[in-house]
Amino acid sequence: MASNDTNLTTRPSVAVHAPGTTVSGADSANSSVMQLRDVSVYYGSYEAVRGTTMPIQQNQVTAMIGPSGCGKSTVLRALNRMNDPIPGARVSGDVLFHGQDLYAKDIDPIQVRRRIGMVFQKPNPFPKSIYDNVAYGLRINGIKGRLDDHVEEALTKAALWDEVKDKLRKSALALSGGQQQRLCIARTIAVKPEVILMDEPCSALDPIATAKIEDLIFELTNDYTIVIVTHNMQQAARVSHYTAFFTAEVDEAQERHGRLVEFSQTGKLFTNPADKRTEDYITGRFG
Amino acid sequence: MTLTNNPPAAKPTLTQRGRSALGDRVFSWWTLGTGLLVLAILGLILITTVREAWPAFDAMGLRFITERVWDPNPATGDAIFGALSFAYGTAVSSLIALLFAVPVSVGIALFLTELAPRRLRGPAVTVIDLLAAVPSVVFGLWGILVVAPALVPIYQWMHDLLGGIPLLGRLFGPVASGRNFMTAGLILAIMVTPIITSITREVFSTVPRADKDAALALGATRWEMIRGAVFPHSFGGVVGAVMLGLGRAMGETIAVALVIGGATNITANLFAPGNSMAAVIVQQFGESTGTFTAALIGLGVVLFAMTVLVNLLAQVVVRRAEARMKGSVA
Numbered sequence: 001m002a003s004n005d006t007n008l009t010t011r012p013s014v015a016v017h018a019p020g021t022t023v024s025g026a027d028s029a030n031s032s033v034m035q036l037r038d039v040s041v042y043y044g045s046y047e048a049v050r051g052t053t054m055p056i057q058q059n060q061v062t063a064m065i066g067p068s069g070c071g072k073s074t075v076l077r078a079l080n081r082m083n084d085p086i087p088g089a090r091v092s093g094d095v096l097f098h099g100q101d102l103y104a105k106d107i108d109p110i111q112v113r114r115r116i117g118m119v120f121q122k123p124n125p126f127p128k129s130i131y132d133n134v135a136y137g138l139r140i141n142g143i144k145g146r147l148d149d150h151v152e153e154a155l156t157k158a159a160l161w162d163e164v165k166d167k168l169r170k171s172a173l174a175l176s177g178g179q180q181q182r183l184c185i186a187r188t189i190a191v192k193p194e195v196i197l198m199d200e201p202c203s204a205l206d207p208i209a210t211a212k213i214e215d216l217i218f219e220l221t222n223d224y225t226i227v228i229v230t231h232n233m234q235q236a237a238r239v240s241h242y243t244a245f246f247t248a249e250v251d252e253a254q255e256r257h258g259r260l261v262e263f264s265q266t267g268k269l270f271t272n273p274a275d276k277r278t279e280d281y282i283t284g285r286f287g
Numbered sequence: 288m289t290l291t292n293n294p295p296a297a298k299p300t301l302t303q304r305g306r307s308a309l310g311d312r313v314f315s316w317w318t319l320g321t322g323l324l325v326l327a328i329l330g331l332i333l334i335t336t337v338r339e340a341w342p343a344f345d346a347m348g349l350r351f352i353t354e355r356v357w358d359p360n361p362a363t364g365d366a367i368f369g370a371l372s373f374a375y376g377t378a379v380s381s382l383i384a385l386l387f388a389v390p391v392s393v394g395i396a397l398f399l400t401e402l403a404p405r406r407l408r409g410p411a412v413t414v415i416d417l418l419a420a421v422p423s424v425v426f427g428l429w430g431i432l433v434v435a436p437a438l439v440p441i442y443q444w445m446h447d448l449l450g451g452i453p454l455l456g457r458l459f460g461p462v463a464s465g466r467n468f469m470t471a472g473l474i475l476a477i478m479v480t481p482i483i484t485s486i487t488r489e490v491f492s493t494v495p496r497a498d499k500d501a502a503l504a505l506g507a508t509r510w511e512m513i514r515g516a517v518f519p520h521s522f523g524g525v526v527g528a529v530m531l532g533l534g535r536a537m538g539e540t541i542a543v544a545l546v547i548g549g550a551t552n553i554t555a556n557l558f559a560p561g562n563s564m565a566a567v568i569v570q571q572f573g574e575s576t577g578t579f580t581a582a583l584i585g586l587g588v589v590l591f592a593m594t595v596l597v598n599l600l601a602q603v604v605v606r607r608a609e610a611r612m613k614g615s616v617a
Contacts (some may be wrong), residue, residue: 082504087405114506124497127519136515137505184501191505 033058033195033225034079039093041074041083048074049258051093054244056195061217061226063236063266066246067281071258072229075246076197079227080116081109097195114141117193121200123180125172125187130155130164133172133183137191150190157223158186159216178209185216189224196220198228202235214239233282236266243269245278333591340585342578343368351585357551359571359579368582370589372551376468376561377590380543381536383472383557384479389529391476392483397513399484400491412488419481427545430474435465435546442469442558460556466548469557474542479532486531490524491517523605530601537594540565564590 034056041049049071056062056079064072074083081102083089095102102112125133134151143150151168155161160182164175172183181201188196198217202210217226217239230236236243243266248256262269262278273279337344344351347368354369361367395415399408442462449459494517502512548560549570562570564586572583 080504082500085499085503110506110508113504118500118504120497120500120504122497124495124501126498126501126516136502137507140505140507140511140515187501187505 031058032056033098035094035096035099036075036079037094037096039075039078039091039095041071041078042088042090042092043086044088046255047257049078049246050249052260054260054263056225056227057242058225059221059223060241061221061228061239062242062244063240064227064229064244064246065231065233065236065281066258066261067248068231069256069258070246070248072244072246073199074258075260076199076227076229077118079195079197080113080118082113082118084109114191115193116195116197117188117191118197118199119181119184119188119201122204123177123184125175125180125183127171127173129169130172130175130183131168134187134190137187141191143191154186154190155183157189157220158182159212159219160186176209178205178212181205181209181213182216185213185220189220193224195225195227198226200229200231203231210235233270237270240266242266245269245273245275245281247277247281333588336584336588336591340581340588343582343585346578347582351582352589355551355553357567359575359582366578366582368578368585370564370586372553373562373564373567373586374589374593375553376471376547376563377537377565377593379468379557379561380471380475380547380563381533383469384475384536385529385533387473387476388480388483388532392480392487392528392532393525395480395484396487396491397517399488401509401513401517412485415481415484418477419485423478423539423542424545426474426478427542430470430542430546431466434474435470437465438470438473439465442467446558457555458557460554460558462558463560464548466546467558467560468547471543471547471561471563472557474546475536475539478539478542479536482535483528483532486528487521487525490521490528493524494520523609526601526605530598533597534594537590537597538565540569544569 032055036052036054036056039049039052040047052075054062064076066072077083078091078095079102083091091103097112097116100107126136128136131151134154135147138147138150152161152165155164160179163179164183172180175183181204185196185201202213205213214235217228220226228236228240242263244263245261246258247261249259250256262273262275264274269278270282273282346365347354351368352370352374354367355371355375356367356369357372358367395411399411403411439462442459442465446459446462450456450461498516498520499512502516507515543563544566547562547566549562549566550560552559552561554561568583568586572580575583
């Protein structure tokens with residue numbers, strides 16, 4: 001993707017960080033598109049997630065798993081500043097995207113979200129036609145060229161084109177749940193982001209629709225980097241290259257905090273976990 | 288152990304009886320009853336007013352709504368009762384009211400739901416609701432004593448500036464006094480703003496977080512998010528709010544009676560005095576007898592019909608626009 005054009009600020013500026021920053025713990029620093037360094041997320045004075053450090057590898061699928069309340073979705077939303085609209089939400093540490101801190105003062109969250117798209121838990125197409133759902137992102141991003149071609153391309157990549165090509169003007173809400181979710185993916189890839197964040201994208205879908213989305217995720221790694229939150233361990237094992245296991249810790253003050261326990265290649269994490277808590281979780285003794 | 292050896296269990300009672308069923312029956316009768324009551328009241332109002340107005344309808348025929356002259360006490364001949372001038376005044380003053388009130392109300396509602404800091408929302412809502420609590424006669428007196436005189440120089444300036452433009456200039460004709468269609472419309476705008484604002488605000492606040500998130504995640508600015516996620520969701524509700532405001536504007540009596548100027552007049556000039564149906568009724572009812580009284584009640588019937596018509600029209604508009612915007616469901 002357009003990694004040579006990664007200016008996220010509202011106005012042109014000099015590079016915020018030196019390129020190629022090495023981070024300990026990254027498997028290969030030069031292929032990581034994002035880096036989390038000691039990232040904590042707060043809601044008001046409550047620390048929801050504590051000190052997360054992990055890389056996001058380019059054109060790979062990174063899964064975030066863990067029990068409810070472990071902060072995996074919170075971390076995901078911190079990756080494209082989707083926590084910003086939540087009153088009192090705050091992030092400390094560095095969320096680096098091509099070496100730029102996404103929470104630096106001169107960063108425009110609009111530009112961030114343009115590069116780092118998101119698909120949500122519940123399919124949430126706009127109450128518009130199928131065509132307009134995909135075209136919305138293209139229009140607001142001022143994408144030039146024939147809109148029809150872009151819409152078709154996005155729907156094709158999202159493996160939805162054949163099912164909807166004859167009813168583009170029909171309401172998106174008339175589609176099935178699985179089709180709606182693929183429409184949401186089409187809508188996201190239409191604006192050509194580099195990274196796609198997926199927050200439990202299959203949790204509202206039946207097994208067949210889930211299988212289609214999983215196939216699609218695999219296809220999408222040709223062009224995109226994907227971070228997926230899932231509560232389904234089999235899904236993480238099936239679709240991801242890397243897995244981050246989060247859990248909830250209770251501190252001295254009886255407050256729960258999300259915490260990254262282990263990050264490694266998916267195969268290793270599921271067959272030979274380094275941490276006892278990971279092992280307990282993946283073998284079903286906890287969670 | 289076999290199943291057949293088990294003693295048969297007591298047959299469970301599955302037929303409808305007992306207290307819960309009674310509660311449901313009472314509830315359904317109550318709701319049905321109140322629903323029918325509304326219809327009955329509407330029907331009775333219509334029947335009674337039409338009957339009371341009949342002498343005037345009988346004397347004038349269809350001319351009651353096509354005639355622009357209203358002369359209860361002519362020097363010679365029969366009295367003439369034509370509602371057209373007043374229907375025109377009602378329509379013009381209400382339209383001016385909406386023209387000003389709708390953008391302002393939608394703006395306030397958006398500010399309150401999307402932009403205002405949390406601690407400012409409560410007080411702001413209270414202030415707007417207070418505006419709705421001001422009695423209309425107070426608005427009328429304020430209009431006649433303060434607003435109308437203050438606006439005369441502005442009207443004059445607009446007339447000088449825009450009066451010369453062909454066609455459009457006719458809207459900004461000579462200014463006789465501050466009491467005219469425009470002032471009535473402006474006072475009405477202030478009166479209907481709280482209603483439209485508070486309903487619009489409710490409608491905007493029902494837009495799902497998921498829809499707004501979807502727009503933001505695509506790199507939408509706040510305004511793009513509002514256009515893409517908030518408006519499509521709220522269109523029908525906002526039109527409903529506008530219709531309620533329009534209903535109030537069309538039916539408003541005393542405030543309009545005080546500021547509209549009290550002339551039987553159909554003119555494009557917004558700075559000319561006129562009259563509205565509701566205002567005429569309140570101004571002339573006390574001194575009327577016989578057919579004159581019937582004619583005033585007839586104005587009420589026409590107003591009633593106009594309101595119903597506008598509402599039906601709005602429903603058609605909403606259905607069409609939503610079908611176009613959301614795509615057909617079938």
